[in-house]
Amino acid sequence: MKYDFDRIIDRKGTNCLNVEGWRGYIFKCGPERKFAYADDEFVRMWVADMEFAVAPEIRQAIKDRVDREIFGYTLVYDPDYIKAFQNWCEERYGWTFPAEQLTYSAGVIPALYQLAEDLVAKDEKVITFTPSYGFFLHTCEYNDIELVHSPLKIEGGHWDVDWDDFEKKCADPKMKLVILCNPHNPTGRIWTEEELRRMGGIIEKNDLWVISDEIHCDLVRTGKSHTPLGKVMPDYKKLVTCMSASKTFNMAGMMHSHIIIRDDEERARFKSRDKSVGDLNPLSLAAHKAAYEQGGEWLRQLREYLDGNFALLKEFMDKNYPEAEYEIPDSTYLAWVNMGKVLP
Numbered sequence: 001m002k003y004d005f006d007r008i009i010d011r012k013g014t015n016c017l018n019v020e021g022w023r024g025y026i027f028k029c030g031p032e033r034k035f036a037y038a039d040d041e042f043v044r045m046w047v048a049d050m051e052f053a054v055a056p057e058i059r060q061a062i063k064d065r066v067d068r069e070i071f072g073y074t075l076v077y078d079p080d081y082i083k084a085f086q087n088w089c090e091e092r093y094g095w096t097f098p099a100e101q102l103t104y105s106a107g108v109i110p111a112l113y114q115l116a117e118d119l120v121a122k123d124e125k126v127i128t129f130t131p132s133y134g135f136f137l138h139t140c141e142y143n144d145i146e147l148v149h150s151p152l153k154i155e156g157g158h159w160d161v162d163w164d165d166f167e168k169k170c171a172d173p174k175m176k177l178v179i180l181c182n183p184h185n186p187t188g189r190i191w192t193e194e195e196l197r198r199m200g201g202i203i204e205k206n207d208l209w210v211i212s213d214e215i216h217c218d219l220v221r222t223g224k225s226h227t228p229l230g231k232v233m234p235d236y237k238k239l240v241t242c243m244s245a246s247k248t249f250n251m252a253g254m255m256h257s258h259i260i261i262r263d264d265e266e267r268a269r270f271k272s273r274d275k276s277v278g279d280l281n282p283l284s285l286a287a288h289k290a291a292y293e294q295g296g297e298w299l300r301q302l303r304e305y306l307d308g309n310f311a312l313l314k315e316f317m318d319k320n321y322p323e324a325e326y327e328i329p330d331s332t333y334l335a336w337v338n339m340g341k342v343l344p
Contacts, residue, residue, distance in 0.1 A: 003298055005052050005305045018047045048185075050250045050333060052305075054287075055298040058249060061290030062283050074282040076104065081285060084292040085258060089243075092218065095231040097241075097260050103271055104280055106255045108215050108242045111270075112139045115240060115259075116177065118269055119209045120145050124176040127169055129161065131336070133185045133213070148175070152187065154338065157327035159187045161195065170206045178203055178210040182229055185216060186336045188329020193227045200233040209238045215257070218248040220331040221310075222303050230260070237263045245291040248299060256284035306333050 011019045023029050026046060035042075053059075076082065082099050090096045105111035116139050120126055128136045130149040140147040150166045152159045169175065180199065183190045191199070203210050212229040220226055230241050244257035261267035310328045313335055317326050325338035 001297065003055070003301050005302065007053065009051065009053055011051075018044050018049060022046060048247070048332075048334060049252050052250055052302065054251055055249060055291070055295050057294040057298070058251065058287050058290045061286045061294075065283055065286035071282050073279045074285065075279055076285065078285075078289075081289050084289050088292040089228070093226055093228050093231065095228045097230065101260050101262055101267065103259045103261055103267060105257045105259050107246070107252075108213055108244060108257050108259075109135050109139075111242055111257060111259045112136070112179070112211065112213070113142055114270065114273060115211055115266075116140065116143045116145065118266060120176045123174065125172060125174045126177045126179060127166075127175060128179040129166075129181070129184065131186055133181055136179050136181075139179075146174075148172075152184075152189075154325065157325040157338065159184070159189050161199075163198065166199075167202050170202050170208060175206065176209060178208050180210055180212045180229060181216075182212050182214050183216045183220065183226065183331035185213075185332060186334055188216075188332040188334060188336060190220060190224055190226060190330035193232060196227055196229055196232045200229065200236065203238075204233070204236060207238070209240070210236075211240045211242065213242045215242065215244050215247045216332045217243060218245075218299060219306070219333060220303070221328070222307050224330055226331070230262075240266075245288045245295070249287075249291045249295055251287055251291075254284040254287050255281060256288055309333075310335070 014020075017025065022042065022044060023031065023033065027033065079099075082102060085102075086096045086099070105114075112135065116126065120143065122144055125146045125148050126136075126140050127148040127150055130151050132149070137147055148169050150169055151162060153162050154160075170178070178199075180191075182196070210229065210233075214226070214228060217226040217228070228241060230239055233239055239262055241260040242257060243260070246252045246254060246256065259270065261270055314326065314328050317324055317337065321339070321342050323341040325341070326335070329336065
């Protein structure tokens with residue numbers, strides 16, 4: 001089946017953050033503020049969701065669940081759901097996990113907030129690579145803990161770890177947690193297996209907790225592959241892996257993620273707080289299961305389409321802004337461009 005990624009979909013009137021929430025989110029204002037352009041002229045590329053329709057297989061799975069007519073309290077009791085996710089991980093990354101380690105959250109961000117509170121005391125520290133996804137900082141601010149930056153090095157648009165800086169800061173006796181974005185947001189960098197092993201060695205040497213946010217793991221360029229941190233640290237107990245089909249299959253509003261927690265004590269603590277956020281959304285479970293069981297071909301075609309978008313952008317930037325530093329990213333659908341030499 002050939003999927004149509006060219007179709008324009010009108011998102012107005014759907015309570016869509018991208019289209020209808022940009023004033024409050026970006027400018028902290030309401031409709032009273034006047035801009036030099038009409039609202040419809042605003043190019044909405046500010047939030048990380050896509051303009052593509054959800055795969056028809058996923059829409060059908062949601063419709064089938066709706067036809068069951070009752071939407072009562074829901075948890076995961078279907079072993080086929082867990083198996084679908086495990087199979088996806090095995091087939092895509094050559095890695096999987098014991099079913100008992102799997103927990104759920106309304107999203108990776110809510111899980112980060114809870115995990116940071118569980119794992120880090122007020123006088124301890126968290127480290128992450130920067131530039132960074134903003135919610136890593138917000139997580140630490142919310143929990144009143146210090147976030148330490150380990151800046152990535154850039155040369156010609158390519159980003160690398162400053163290993164001396166990372167190792168030195170991880171050795172701080174107050175350091176407790178590494179938040180790793182794998183693949184990295186916003187640069188799109190896929191960490192190689194060698195790099196992940198080196199990170200893992202530093203983490204293990206200093207007995208640190210690590211949360212690996214791997215939500216972009218399936219949005220890799222054609223021909224590239226993702227390596228979960230858990231694959232190169234198979235026995236390390238202080239590892240939490242966060243994944244979801246939401247980013248890949250453009251259904252962030254379904255509010256569902258998989259949080260794989262190896263440590264028995266932390267997993268029990270995490271699960272004990274489920275009642276504070278409620279049960280799971282039955283439509284989210286239907287959507288995610290369909291994505292993992294039937295979404296492979298849609299994803300293959302999406303990747304090809306995104307490859308074309310990035311090639312188009314690269315050609316445009318090279319022609320019009322040759323001074324800008326930009327490489328087509330290994331993953332994500334986000335372009336991270338250094339315009340420092342272009343802007344006044």
